[in-house]
Amino acid sequence: MNLVSKPIGLHVYHLMTAATWIVIALALFHNFLALATKIEADALRHSGWWPCDITSNTSVSHCTWLGISFDYSGSIVEINIDDNYDYREFTVNLSNMNYSLLPNLTSLQVFGDYLTDTIPLQIYALPKLRHLNLSTNKLTDELPLCFQNLTMLEVIDIHDNQINSLIPPELGNLKRLIYLDLSFNLLNGMIPMTLAKLKNLAQLSLQYNCFNGSIPSEIGNLTNLAYLSMRMNFFSGSIPLEIGNLRNLAYLSVAGNFFSGSILSEIGNLTNLAYLSMEGNSFRGSIPSEIGNLMNLAYLSMEGNFFSGSIPSEIGNLMNFAYLSMEGNFFSGSIPSEIGNLMNLAYLSMARNSFSGSILSEIGNLTNLAYLSMEDNSFNGSIPSEIGKLKSLIMLMLSSNSFTGPFHRK
Numbered sequence: 001m002n003l004v005s006k007p008i009g010l011h012v013y014h015l016m017t018a019a020t021w022i023v024i025a026l027a028l029f030h031n032f033l034a035l036a037t038k039i040e041a042d043a044l045r046h047s048g049w050w051p052c053d054i055t056s057n058t059s060v061s062h063c064t065w066l067g068i069s070f071d072y073s074g075s076i077v078e079i080n081i082d083d084n085y086d087y088r089e090f091t092v093n094l095s096n097m098n099y100s101l102l103p104n105l106t107s108l109q110v111f112g113d114y115l116t117d118t119i120p121l122q123i124y125a126l127p128k129l130r131h132l133n134l135s136t137n138k139l140t141d142e143l144p145l146c147f148q149n150l151t152m153l154e155v156i157d158i159h160d161n162q163i164n165s166l167i168p169p170e171l172g173n174l175k176r177l178i179y180l181d182l183s184f185n186l187l188n189g190m191i192p193m194t195l196a197k198l199k200n201l202a203q204l205s206l207q208y209n210c211f212n213g214s215i216p217s218e219i220g221n222l223t224n225l226a227y228l229s230m231r232m233n234f235f236s237g238s239i240p241l242e243i244g245n246l247r248n249l250a251y252l253s254v255a256g257n258f259f260s261g262s263i264l265s266e267i268g269n270l271t272n273l274a275y276l277s278m279e280g281n282s283f284r285g286s287i288p289s290e291i292g293n294l295m296n297l298a299y300l301s302m303e304g305n306f307f308s309g310s311i312p313s314e315i316g317n318l319m320n321f322a323y324l325s326m327e328g329n330f331f332s333g334s335i336p337s338e339i340g341n342l343m344n345l346a347y348l349s350m351a352r353n354s355f356s357g358s359i360l361s362e363i364g365n366l367t368n369l370a371y372l373s374m375e376d377n378s379f380n381g382s383i384p385s386e387i388g389k390l391k392s393l394i395m396l397m398l399s400s401n402s403f404t405g406p407f408h409r410k
C-alpha cells in the first residue's frame with residue numbers, strides 16, 4: 001500500500017503546485033491582458049475619434065464603442081467607422097491615433113467625409129493590417145511611401161479622395177495585395193512597372209484620375225486580374241498584346257483616354273471577358289473575328305473611335321450579348337444575319353457609321369431589344385415587318401438612311 005500511497009501523496013502535492021501555478025499564471029495573464037487592453041483603450045481615448053461623452057464614461061468598455069471589433073483576448077482587431085453611425089460628433093483625424101499601440105489591428109476603415117488631411121506615415125506601425133479602406137473622404141497630398149512596410153495588406157481602397165501624387169513604385173512590394181482601388185482621385189504620371197509584381201491582384205481600379213503614358217506590357221504578368229479599369233485618364237499608345245495573358249479578366253474598361261492602335265486578335269484569349277468598354281479613344285482597324293471566342297461577353301462599347309470594316313459573322317456566337325454600341329465610327333458593309341442569334345440583346349446602336357444593305361428579317365428574333373438605333377447610315381430597302389415582333393422596344397431610331405416602302409406594324 002505504501003508503494004501506492006506515497007506516489008499518490010506526491011501526485012497530490014504536484015497537482016496542487018501545478019494548480020497554484022496555473023492560477024498564478026492565469027492571474028498574471030489576466031493582468032497582462034487587462035494591461036494590454038487598457039493600453040489599447042487609452043490609445044482609442046486619446047485619438048479623439050469617438051465623442052467625449054462616450055469615451056469619458058470608464059464604466060463602458062471601449063469594446064462596445066461603435067465601429068470596434070475585438071478578438072477573444074479583448075484586443076482590437078478592427079476599426080470600422082462609416083456614415084451609418086448616427087452620432088455626428090465623430091472627429092476622425094488619422095494623425096491623432098497612436099497606431100503602435102494597436103498591434104493586432106487587421107482592418108481600418110473610415111468612410112464618409114471624416115478625413116481631410118494626408119494619410120499619415122505613422123500607419124506603418126500596423127504590422128498586421130490587411131484591409132485599409134479610407135474611401136470617400138477628402139484626403140489630399142501624396143500616397144505615403146510607408147505603404148511598402150504594410151506587407152500584410154490585401155485590400156487598399158482609397159477611391160473618391162483628392163490624392164494627387166504619382167503611384168510610388170514601392171507599392172509593387174505588397175505581394176499579398178488582391179484589391180487596389182485608387183479611382184476618383186487626382187493621381188498622375190505613369191503606371192509603375194513594379195505593379196506587375198502584384199501576382200495576386202484581382203481588381204485594379206485606376207479610373208477617373210490623371211494618369212498618362214502607355215500601358216506597360218508587364219501588365220500581362222497580372223494573371224489573376226479579373227477587373228481592370230483605366231476609364232477617364234490621359235493614357236495613350238496601343239493596348240499591349242500581353243493583355244491576352246489575362247485569362248481571368250471579366251471586366252476591362254479603357255474608355256475615355258487617348259489610346260490608339262487596333263483590337264488585336266489576342267483579345268480572343270480573354271474567354272472570361274463579360275464587359276469591354278473602349279469608347280472615346282482613337283482606336284482604328286476592324287473587329288477581329290476572334291471576338292467570337294468571347295462567349296461570356298455581355299457588354300461591348302466601341303462608340304466614338306475610328307473603327308472601320310464590317311461586323312464579323314462570328315459575332316453571332318456571343319449568346320450573352322446584352323449591349324452593343326458601335327455608334328460614331330467608320331464601320332461599313334451589311335449586318336450579318338447571325339445577329340439574329342443574339343437573343344439577349346437589349347441595346348444595339350449602329351448609328352453614325354457607313355453601314356449599308358437592308359435590315360434583315362432576323363431582327364425580329366431580338367425579342368429583348370429595348371433600344372435600336374441605326375440612324376445616319378446608308379441602309380436601304382424596306383423596313384421588315386418582323387420589327388413588329390420587338391415587343392420590348394422603347395426607342396427606335398432609323399432616320400437619315402435610304403429606306404423605302406411602307407412601315408409595317410405586326
Ligand SMILES: *[C@@H]1O[C@H](CO)[C@@H](O)[C@H](O)[C@H]1NC(C)=O
Pocket residue numbers: 057059060
Ligand atoms: C456610464 O455608463 C453606464 C452604463 O451604460 C451608465 O449606467 C451611466 O449612467 C453612465 N454614466 C454617465 C456619467 O453617463
Ligand SMILES: *[C@@H]1O[C@H](CO)[C@@H](O)[C@H](O)[C@H]1NC(C)=O
Pocket residue numbers: 033036037040071073074075076101103104
Ligand atoms: C495581440 O494578440 C495577441 C494574440 O492574440 C495577444 O497575445 C496580445 O495580447 C494582443 N495584444 C494586445 C496589445 O492586446
Ligand SMILES: *[C@@H]1O[C@H](CO)[C@@H](O)[C@H](O)[C@H]1NC(C)=O
Pocket residue numbers: 093094095096116117
Ligand atoms: C489632425 O491632427 C494633426 C496633428 O494633431 C493636426 O496637425 C491637424 O491640423 C489635424 N487636422 C484637422 C483637420 O484637424
Ligand SMILES: *[C@@H]1O[C@H](CO)[C@@H](O)[C@H](O)[C@H]1NC(C)=O
Pocket residue numbers: 098100101
Ligand atoms: C505612441 O506610443 C508609444 C508607446 O507608448 C510611445 O513611445 C510614443 O511616443 C507614442 N507616440 C505618440 C505620437 O504619442
Ligand SMILES: *[C@@H]1O[C@H](CO)[C@@H](O)[C@H](O)[C@H]1NC(C)=O
Pocket residue numbers: 082109111133135155157179
Ligand atoms: C470600402 O468602404 C465602402 C463604404 O463602406 C464600401 O462601399 C466599399 O465596398 C469598401 N471597399 C472594400 C474593398 O471593401
Ligand SMILES: *[C@@H]1O[C@H](CO)[C@@H](O)[C@H](O)[C@H]1NC(C)=O
Pocket residue numbers: 124148149
Ligand atoms: C520600411 O521599409 C523599408 C524597406 O524595407 C525600410 O528601409 C524602412 O526602414 C521601413 N520604414 C519603417 C518606418 O519601418
Ligand SMILES: *[C@@H]1O[C@H](CO)[C@@H](O)[C@H](O)[C@H]1NC(C)=O
Pocket residue numbers: 193194196197218221
Ligand atoms: C513578368 O513575368 C516574367 C516571367 O514570369 C518575369 O521574367 C518578369 O520579371 C516579370 N516582370 C515583372 C515586372 O514582374
Ligand SMILES: *[C@@H]1O[C@H](CO)[C@@H](O)[C@H](O)[C@H]1NC(C)=O
Pocket residue numbers: 188189190212213214
Ligand atoms: C505625364 O504627365 C506629367 C505631368 O503630370 C508630365 O510631366 C509627363 O511628361 C507626362 N508624360 C507623358 C508620357 O505624357
Ligand SMILES: *[C@@H]1O[C@H](CO)[C@@H](O)[C@H](O)[C@H]1NC(C)=O
Pocket residue numbers: 244265266267268269290
Ligand atoms: C492568344 O491568341 C493568339 C491569337 O489569337 C494565339 O495565337 C495564341 O496562341 C493565344 N495564346 C494562348 C496562350 O492561348
Ligand SMILES: *[C@@H]1O[C@H](CO)[C@@H](O)[C@H](O)[C@H]1NC(C)=O
Pocket residue numbers: 340361362363364365386
Ligand atoms: C430568326 O429569324 C428567322 C427569320 O425571321 C427565322 O427563320 C428563324 O427561325 C429565327 N431563329 C430563331 C432562333 O428564332
Ligand SMILES: *[C@@H]1O[C@H](CO)[C@@H](O)[C@H](O)[C@H]1NC(C)=O
Pocket residue numbers: 356357380381382
Ligand atoms: C441598296 O443599295 C445597294 C448598294 O449599296 C444596291 O445594290 C441595292 O440595289 C439597294 N437596294 C434597294 C432595295 O434599293
